[in-house]
Amino acid sequence: MDFKPEVFTPSYWMEVPAIEGQLTRPRDGGGVLVIGSGLAGVSSAYWLREAGFDDLSMIDFALPHAATFRNCGHILYGTVESMQAMVALHGREAAREIWEFSIGICHEVRDTIKRLNLDADYKQSGYLVMAIDETEDKEIKESIELLGSMGFENHYVDAAKLRQLGFKNVHGARFEAGSAQAHPMKFRNGVLQNCLDNGLAYHSNVKVTAVEEEGDHVVVVTEPWGRLRYDAVVVAANAYNPLLSRYFAERRLVEPFRGQIITSKPLRHDFKVRHPHSFDHGYEYALVTDDNRLMIGGWRNNTPGGEVGTYDIDPNENVVQGLKDFVHQHYAINEAIEWEYSWAGIMAASKTGFPFIGPTTSPRIFTCAGFTGHGFSWAHGSAKLLADIMAGNPIPAVSKYFNPKMA
Template sequence: TMSKPYWLEVPLIEGSKDKVKDGEILIVGSGLAGVSTAYWLQQKGFTDLTLVDHQASEAASFRNCGHILYGTVESMLAMVALHGQDVAKDLWQLSIDICHEVRDTVKRENLSVDYKQDGYLVIAVEESENQEILRSIELLNRYGFQSDYVEKKELEKKGFREVFGGRFEAGSAQAHPTKFRNDLLKICLDRGLKYFSKVKVLAMDENNSKVEIRIDGQATVRYEAAVIAANAYSPLLSDFFAKHRLVEPFRGQIICSKPLKKKLPVAYPHSFDHGYEYAIGTEDNRLMLGGWRNNTPGGETGTYDITPNPMVEKGLAEFAAKHYAIDEEIIWEYSWSGIMAASKTGFPFIGPIDSQRIFTVSGFTGHGFSWAHGSAKYLAKIMAGEPIPELVARQFNPRLVR
């Protein structure tokens, strides 16, 4: 199997290899968060923007499962237990609005990125999980959110086996992450964004009313402001991230089959076992299945190594054999890993950090496709001096995390 992600069969747009010069706003990271930040800052009228990236092909953004999901890393049940009913309800609504930002951008800019709002199926692989799903549906429905129970029999008709029940959410979506990022980046470049590849930022500090950015092998550059959109990698260039342990890196892994002869009955996003395994059917009818890290010693945390773990690869293939009623041979063609950021709070961090000139938009755990794009819009508002919802200011403020 190849360790190249399926999504990177679409080549990433690369930046200039020239030296970075001084400017107004510098954004570090050209994954979904960094490119979205450039996009929203341009929407707010900022024109002198520079985007830099060290190794975009390793970004989590092109190594995920393409899910654009309502909710956060926690179930509604867990969110109510953690934050109380009112905050949980508001957070869920915010997550919906954030998913719709992706949809609205696709429409506004007329992007051809395989965007489909065809729902999300959460599947229980144990009876206790089935009971949790039932309670989550009850809560979601009580707060006015759509979520429908799917009987075991119904799931079996949809091609799953050894499952106990599920819940279907119609509003979640999927898209091709590389196409989305590339198309958005192309728009930003047309509107004057400067983009540099192979630029490794070592550190940044405010000095004499400027942000001084130290770059590996290049002269230090000076900017009015800087944005850290490096997600799991942020602690490597920011003492603030490291000191407050805002994010912990962890490795996620995915396998993807050769195109199957028989059409997958469920090609829209779905997950099993509390989201620990997640899957999709690709445009060309491949089964893409990720997760399984909860079955490994250490849970794949604390690493920046993107070499796929053979144990996880095997576990995922066995998981597919157990839970999908696919009667042809499945040939796994791709296997890859990526590094996600487990957020200390379970939510992204949006706003200034240790200086009024140094901002971040990071910490997306397993929901970065929607949250990166939507969070970047809030960051652009903050940087433009516009008001943001109180919920965002309170829950996602990196300075309030202790």
């Protein structure tokens, strides 16, 4: 086991401190417990309260490891798969329904920010998906046509325009105007603060080792507080789910994998591109921060094993070098770049390619987990769906793809 809770390098987003829970014994005896306080955990607590649940607790462990503080701030339409891959895997109608759902949940993030009046640096400025070779350029053109034929707006940007935007060695791109970006720590803290103001009991440094149904309640085995009892539990620990949920471990529903990001010091460079962008089928993804830093992640596909199967968040120096070289190759920046931050985080590769949302073997043990590179919107939107499932509200037909029991 390479999970070392005490070891971590901070991310750029962690310049804003995470709100942490109390260090006392969590209250128990009833109510609903949410395990995990990343985007999925706080969103579950938020939507559950909105759905009418008022006895809510949340716990976490090794909080600084959460992927929520270690991502690139993209809020993207779609899933980790391209539309072509989705159609090939699930058929055209299912792919269209899932894409539409993904748009709805991106808008859910925007609407929550508005409703709660959060300062989360949210900008709906679109997303540029760039091709770094001819084959990818062809795929991008096909993708634009396919998405367009399904009624999803997006358009082609040619190489000359990309050069004007300050890129090099790129062939063309797909631009999609609805995607967005935000500060993940500010968003998570804002939603969490709303929950705390409305009575959420939140405790940190509670390590869950098992979650089991016992009679008419759920027992959560913890260190250091022993066995805690609740009426129902939501397991929202994403890549860490298999370490505390037998259901996830036995079925191998998710596999941890490490993503990595580097971030420069503020640059003098006049970035013409101000929206999230990616290259090479999304394997490299980047953002220009409000204080004019270049944040870029990815490159794991160039490593042996692809960084799969690890909980170690020590940055891999080969990836760091790969990312620096990638910037040199693809950005026309005429100044020496000093890199200030380098960090890694653990995401969950899901067995089905989708998150798992709903009850597991027990009707009292629920999950909201299985998020990869699109987790910002998916975690928030999935939590809303979970709250509707738990409250017995009507749910969209598309939910069947996320049913943990069908995996």
